[in-house]
Every structure is written in C-alpha cells, then in structure tokens.
Amino acid sequence: MKEPFGYAGHILRLNLSERKATRERWRKEWAHLFLGGRGLAARLLYEEVGKGVKPLSEDNKLYFMSGPLCGTDIPLAAQMAVVGKSPATGIYGLAMVGGDFSPEVKRAGYDGVVVEGRSDSPVWVRIKDEEVEFLDAKSYWGMPTDRTQEFIDRKLSDSYSVACIGPAGENLVNYAAVVVGRRTASRCGLGAVMGWKKLKAIAVKGTGVVKVSDPSKVRRMVDEAKKIVDEAPITKKYFKEYGTSVGPVNCSSHGVLPTRNFQTGVFDGAWELSGEAMKQKGYIRDKVGCYNCHLKCGRVTMVDKGPYVGAVSEGPDYDTLFALGSNCGNSNVESVIAAETLCDTLGLDTISTGVVISFAMECFERGVLKKEEVDGIDLRFGNHDAIVKLIPKIAYREGIGDLLAGGVREAAKKLGRGADQYAMHVKGLELGGYDPRGATGIGFSMAVGSRGGCHHGQGYTIPDELTFSRVDPFAIRGKGAFVKKRGEERRITDSAVTCNFSRFQMDDLAKMLSAVTGEDYRGDDLYIIGERINNVERCYNVREGIRRKDDYLPDRFLREPMPEGPARGRRIDNDELLNDFYAAAKWDSQGIPTSEKLEELGISDIGRSLREHI
C-alpha cells in the first residue's frame, strides 16, 4: 500500500514457544484481494497452517484480526475476526466478536495479532503499542473469564482490552470460546486452541491514531452510517428495544425455532423466552454495546428472584435463547440467563453447549443414555436444573461432561448405539438456531458453510426468508445464487470489519472503504472480494479433504417431515441444494472450486497449490 490509510500495514506475530514478538509487514496487494479481517486471515491461514496440521498442535495458529474501518470514526466497526483451524471440525475455523479488542489492536499499530507455537506453561501477553511482554499466567490458570479480566485489569495501570479463555478452553472443550469483556468469539472451539497453546489471555492497549485518506469524507460517512443504522427497518423497530431477543417468538411463528433438539420448529414456550417477557418481568436492566456503537444490541439482564436470583448476563441473545431454551425444551428464561452467565464465565459457546445438551437430552429420552451414565441427572427436555448442572461438568470435563465436551459428532461416535442420528451438526459444528426445513437458505448456509453447520456459514438469510418475505423460505432450486450473495456480503463485513447488525449495504461499505483507504471501491468490487474469500476458505477445506459428502445436513431434516407449523410436512432435498449452490459458485460436483473460478477471482496460485494436495 502506498500510504497505510485505514491499515496499520503490520501484523504482530507472537511466538509462544520462543516468547518472541515480531512486527511484520504484510503483502500490500492482499489488501486489494482480501480487504483485511476475515479475508486476510483466510489467506494467511491457507499459506501458514497447511494440510493435516492438527488443530491442537504447535503448528496451528490463531489470527486475531482487525480491519480497515476499525479504529476510525465509522460506527459499528469494532468486530474482531478470530481465525484458526478448528478443533471441533478439523477445518477452517472462524469466530467473530465485538467489544473493544479490535480497535485497541488497530490503534496499537497492527491489523492483526497472530499467535504461534505453544508455551510450556500458562502465559499471558501484554501489548501496548510496540511494547510486548510475555507474562506468567499460572495465577490465572483455571480462573473463570470474569475473574481473569478483573485480576488482569488490576495488574495494569492503563485500561486494556482483554481477550481470554476460561476453564473450558484450558480443558480443551471442543466448543470453548474466546471471551472479550462479556462478549464471546464463540464458534469453532478456538478457545481450546488458546488453551492448548497455554495462552490464558492477551491484553492490548493502543494509543495511536488510525489515519484515513479523506477525513472530511469519512466524517460525512459517519453521519450517513449512523442514519443507516437508525433507519434500517429491523434495527429501528425492534433491535434498539430488545436486541436479538425478538427472535424466539418470530422464529416459532415461522416454524423454524429449533425445539427439543431440532425435532420441531414450533415451541409453545417461545414467548417466555422473548425480550418482551424479560422486560415485563423487569429483568432488562440496561443496554450496552461495543466500542463506538449507538445501537447497543446487548441487554444487561438480571434475575431478581427464585433459584437463579442474582444471575447477571449481557444477553441472552437469540442464539442462546434457542440453544439453552427451546432446543432443550426449556421455557424458563431465568435458567437461560443463569446458563449464559455460566457459559460466558467458563468460556463456552452457548450455541454448541445448548445443542450438545439437547443431544444428551434426546439420547436420554430415547434410552440411548441411561440415568446412571449421566451422573444421575434427570436429563428430560425442559429440566432447566439439569441444563445448569451440565454446563460446569462440560467445562471441567467431569463425569458425563467429559463425553459431551467433544461436541455432538465426537460424543455420538464414542457412544455408538445409533446416537449419531441425534447429533445435530455439519462437519462437526453444532447447528445454529434455525430449522432448515422452514428456511432453506439457512439450510444452504449450514450445509456449505466454510466453518461447518453455522447459520452464518455462508450468509444469513432469515430477514429475507421470513421477516420481509423477499424470497420463498421453502424453495431450493435457484436459491444458491442468493445465499452465495449473502455469503459474500458477510465475508465483506467480517473483513471491513463491521457488525452484522449494522445493515450497511455493499454500496455503503464501498463508500466508507474508499473514504478510509483512498482506494476506489464500488459495491460490485466487494462482491468479488467476498467471493474470493469464500473460495479461499473452501479451498482450505477441500485441501483438508472436505467434499460433497460432507455438505449434508443431519438426516433428520432430509427424512423427517417438519411435524407442525408453517413448514409442516417439509423436508430438505440436500442433493438439489448442493447442485444448486455448486452451480452458482462454479464449484464442481464434488464441491471443489473450479480452476476457471479461481482464475476469474485472481487466485490461480491457490488453485495450483490446491491441486498439489488433492
């Protein structure tokens, strides 16, 4: 890059084996090809963490990536992309998180921090601009994330942002999260990678300023960006009041709210899990947001009576409400608040935790798991006490928790007895909060998502399919192109790095990126970059052996018709889904990106390298 407008131009490599930090220039042409954040991480991961590298090994790396809009005055641009090979799936892993870590990294003079190697003993790293210190973390090992942040904070004179893991990460739980404040980079078990590397925490403080190419244009874009956030229908109507907790009622009424381990999409306790219900009970205490965000999607909730009295959470968001609520047959919202607090402090992904518990519950109800095998806990759907009891068992791998700590794929495999039919995952990642039978776009996203069975695996389609009825929620043929487009947008926001809730369109982002970087971006350029990133991610997975056979949703959605609600009787034709998506993506019948596509995207080098390995 000519001038480092919008970029620091450097990444910081932390080698834990040698306790050595290196400030390194990255290839400036990659800014044009991959933008930053998630995109840059994908390219680096492809090059640096090769075929067959074990996720829990010295050769895996963790990328904590900021992006070009972060640290400028553009609002809702505080996301961080955490990338590495996932212990849950064995392939490309990504988790996004807000808070204030990403802007601190950027102001400290880095576009990202890369963690390499492994420490012999627990370590934490303090970064203040060019100062980097590797410190003994024995004191903090075993500590919940809230205490870790509290006691690290007390060690530091300045106000740093801290990303850390809890006991779950240390104990290598396959869905351990990285925690920043009260927010979590939760999917793909990247907390376990930190745990394996014996890295308890990174604290970062930046005192620099991010230079932008056209300050007055950026100022105008800031106003425009705020207007977009304020006027977008979803954010305007519901989000400011309830955050994502509008989801349960909305999704249940559309028949896609995962209930009792995805057996149905309608939950009669949906209202009890809603933001409205929490508000009526007086549980919503405050609104909180990430750095430079006026939307403030976070709700501080507190239970003030009953067995969960005193539980305080920043949430629960929709993902948690479905996973630890409806999907476990649980309408006790107090227990969901308490369970989320436990997941956050122990460092667990609430989605996977909930889907793992619902798996155990279905196994229990169907006699696959006996009471004496689950430490005597009555694991019936809806038993909220059991849910709250299981969470620490998982984090500490105690009793039945040890089996469940592997996630549903691994647990089902170890268990045998046909348990795999209740394991709701794709490629080892537990599914996100939508039943694909009632919203096939989300089915595409989970089936062919680069990080496995996540609702953000490709793109997020719920507003289009349900809220605004822009597309037919049940159609499959012809939907691949639409999902692909949403997937490209998602990769751009994750690279810029802006929040998914901002509702910035590609044309908006192009203007912001142009003003910040001095490059001339159009919306269409961004779609190409997004597609390029998606193809790098897919190539990464193909190199690891991912093929068509891995792109199937759990059999339940293919064989069992949705029993009730608007999607009653629906099943998924997964082959049609794959044919449609592969055609739109120009991937071959095995789901391998074609050389033509890679050449068209200007990444033939990746294509050539891939052919050497497959």
Next chain:
Amino acid sequence: MKEPFGYAGHILRLNLSERKATRERWRKEWAHLFLGGRGLAARLLYEEVGKGVKPLSEDNKLYFMSGPLCGTDIPLAAQMAVVGKSPATGIYGLAMVGGDFSPEVKRAGYDGVVVEGRSDSPVWVRIKDEEVEFLDAKSYWGMPTDRTQEFIDRKLSDSYSVACIGPAGENLVNYAAVVVGRRTASRCGLGAVMGWKKLKAIAVKGTGVVKVSDPSKVRRMVDEAKKIVDEAPITKKYFKEYGTSVGPVNCSSHGVLPTRNFQTGVFDGAWELSGEAMKQKGYIRDKVGCYNCHLKCGRVTMVDKGPYVGAVSEGPDYDTLFALGSNCGNSNVESVIAAETLCDTLGLDTISTGVVISFAMECFERGVLKKEEVDGIDLRFGNHDAIVKLIPKIAYREGIGDLLAGGVREAAKKLGRGADQYAMHVKGLELGGYDPRGATGIGFSMAVGSRGGCHHGQGYTIPDELTFSRVDPFAIRGKGAFVKKRGEERRITDSAVTCNFSRFQMDDLAKMLSAVTGEDYRGDDLYIIGERINNVERCYNVREGIRRKDDYLPDRFLREPMPEGPARGRRIDNDELLNDFYAAAKWDSQGIPTSEKLEELGISDIGRSLREHI
C-alpha cells in the same frame, strides 16, 4: 488550618433527598483535635446524628472519610473510615476498608464524603473532582457487587473507584457491608444504611495532588515507612507470604480460635484452614494489595477442583477463616473460599455472617431450631454445604435467612426459647475471631469497644498477648491501661488513615504527620488525640443509653470454663474487667466519661452536651 497541607480542607455533602451536592469547609481546629478520618467522623457524627435517631432513617448519615496521610506518597495509607449509626447495634458504627477509594476522594479535593437523606428510588453518585452527578441506579439494584462494579465501570470512561452495596445492603441485612473492589467495610451493617438510603454506589475519581508541607522530609519518611513495614517481625516473617491466614493454626495452638460458636478455642481442623494448607493445595494464585502498598496482604485464592471449583476470592483472611470455618466447625477450606466469594458479592460481613450461622448451628444441634424451621437444611456443625446454602438465603431474606438477617441479638430475641445464650455478641455486634478466655485483652476490646463486640473495639492485643507474649494473656487486673493504649493507637491509624498491618508506631506516625501537615506532632500528642476520639465515641454511645450493663461479654465466657487447650478452665471476670478499664479511662462506675477526663482532653463541650441528654 493555615495551609491545607495534608488536608483538602473540605468535605463533600451528598444530600440524596434533594439530589444536591455541597462542598463545605470543615472547622480547621478539628484537625488538631481529631486528626481526620475516624476521628473527624466521630466528631461530626456526634454533632449531626443525635440521640435516638433511627439507624434506618433519613436522619442517619454515612461518613466516608479519608485522612491526612492518604493520597501522599506515604505507603499503606489508603484506608477509608466508613462511619454512621449502626443498624446492628443502634450506636456508633465504624468499618474500615482499604483499596483505592480513599485516595481518590482525597485527590478529588475532599477529606471525606458525607451521605445524607434518602432517595426515593435507587441512585448512584459519580464524583470527579468538583463534578458531582446523581444517577439512576435502577439498572444496578439487586446486582451483586462484582457485577455492579463491572457495569458501572463500563459506563465510565475514566478509571473510578467504586464503593457499592450488594443485595444484602438493599435487603437491609443488619450486617450488610460496603464493598470497594474486593475489599469490604464490613462491620456494623453500614451497607444496610446505604441500602435504606437507596444509594447503590459511589464512584469517585480525583485528578488533583495532595500538597504536603515538607516534600523532602516526606520522601525520607516514605523510605522509612517502607523499612518499617519490611522489618517488622510479623510482616517480615509471615505476612508477606500468607497475609492473615497464618491465624488459624496460631490461634488454635493458643487456645483462642473460636470453634463451634465459641464453645472452645481449639479446632482440630485449624491446619486445613491455614495459608500453608491453601498454598500446598495450589490455591494461592497471587498477592494483591491496596493503593500504594507493597506488603500486599491479600491473597487471590482459587479452588480448582471439587464442588466449589472456580470459586475465586481475595482472601480468605483470618476473620473469614474463623467465622465461616472453625466457628462453624468447618475445616473445608474450599467451602470457606466459596462462602467468602458469596459474602463479598452479595455484600455481607463475613464475621457476622459466620457467627450468625454458627449461632443457628448451635441452636439446631441443641434442638432450639428444628429442621423444618430451617428450610430442611441439615444445620450440623461442619456441614459446609449448609453454610454455603445459608448465605444467599440471608442476603435475600429468604426462609430462615430472614430471621438470621437480623443478626444474633435480634434473631435470638425473636426466637426466644433460650436462644440468647448462644448469641455471641456485645451490644448487638457479633464477636470477632478470638476467644476472650484465652486472651483477655481482646475480651476488654470486645466488652468496651465503641462499636460493640469487635476485636478492634478498643485495641488489637493478639500480638502482645500471644505472638510475642509481651503481656499475660490471662490477666485482667491492670490490663485496662494497656488495652486503652492500644485503642488509642488504633484510633490514630484509623484517622491518619494508615493500615493496621503497617506496624507504624506512634512516633513514626508523628513524624509522618508532621512532615505532611506542617504541624509539630509527637507520639504522645497522638495518644491524647486517640483518647479524645475514644471518648467522643463513648459519649456518643452513652447518649444513646449505653452503660455498664451493656459492657458484658456473652455469658458463655463468664460461666463456662474453656474446656481445653492452654486456656483450659479459664473464665472471664467481667466486673473486674470493667472496673479496671473504667479506672484507666477515667470513666465512672457506669462507664460514663467523667467531666474531668473530657475537660482534660479539651472536649468539655461534648461533656456539657452529653449531660443535657442523660
């Protein structure tokens, strides 16, 4: 004062009824008479919170007082004296707390903050230098203290120090604490006064500098002070390693470790409660201290296995180890760590909580309380699960917790059935951690202490009586003068304000105070000031009706001989004790300070005012 060296010269009055803040000069001659901190608060309380004012009423006030050495470079001078009329005792109430609140108050330009009136709805106050803001605290009402501090912290751009209450204070538990960070102003239930006033928290940030009279002399005194701390036998040998957790073994071997509700002074599980044991188990993770303290008496402890896994505490200190450990017949140190964490986050005094629980346990074991009356909990001594279960019940006044929330005096009175013989308190304050039969000096301190049955009620005598055998631990006659002297020292450190663990002698403090304030203090002057403060406190209590009859230790110590250990067979002759102390103090046979004494101390005005009321 000529120049405000060492003093801000102002107090800040916060009137919650009117939501109005007033910066007020205080009478400069009081600096010479009462020094600051506890002393100044005593004088203000005497004048402002008159006879018969109910502790939980608009007319009670809370004084958060700093002192002349605080905010200078003198180490271990970060204490804060919290003073008000106590809901536990109905008389003078005091609790000291370290941390960083006191220096922030001082740097903000105040020698203390006085809270008056009552808010209609929950409120918190933000103070930054001369800026004072009254803010809605509905969001935080009901929140544990850790979450309160966390979420208030996130509201504030600067790093403030926060003093707050937890659910216990809000629910008017008679031994609710005020919490600063992880430290507590715990005795006398002043947290309930905050709760009654609907004051959830005060956040304070000071950016000023405390001017000292002779900077180069202060610099020399800083070095000298550090040397004193480093070379004092107790701090040198044990404190730096274990903090106060050296206590249980030491006290049990001297036969004064309160065990099973003060039935004996020897506990066979003492070692399990010791710092050494916690260290061997790997529970001690870090050392932490208050502002500008290199002694760092706080131990960050963490339980890493078993039912209390993940409990993290800054402690437990000796007070907690005896109260929630030996005195409940409990040698499970993991449960003590968990119980302390609960007390800190719910905002409870660990001493009173433990003594209340041991009272309930003795009542249970003697059949005074039936199982169905205690919510079915098996309240036998040593049942650590029961201890941990009772704590939230107390804080939330749930089931048996509602009775116990009143403290032992009130609970025994409500209960009848002879329960008062198991209520270990003086004047309504649960006793501190020493059996007076094995250390009579502590017996004096508890019997005639101005805040009731606290081991710091007069002076702290354990090092003299046990550790260094400077005085006979069993003697009564002639000991009054010695305890009185220790009491005067204590009042000076609480007014200066320095930490009790500093081991600064009066001559040292006189030099420090002279260098800081520009006044010419000698050690002997300080004893006179200390005695003056003690007499103001006593006069305050006499005005409330306190007489000789109230200065008796629980009957147990007077009638039941110590059953075992070095103090075997010993009982307390409380009349001899009082005769001796009153004579030394020049108080009359009813324990009323004589006019001669008050005149000698230059506070005849107090004497005259007192005569009008008695």
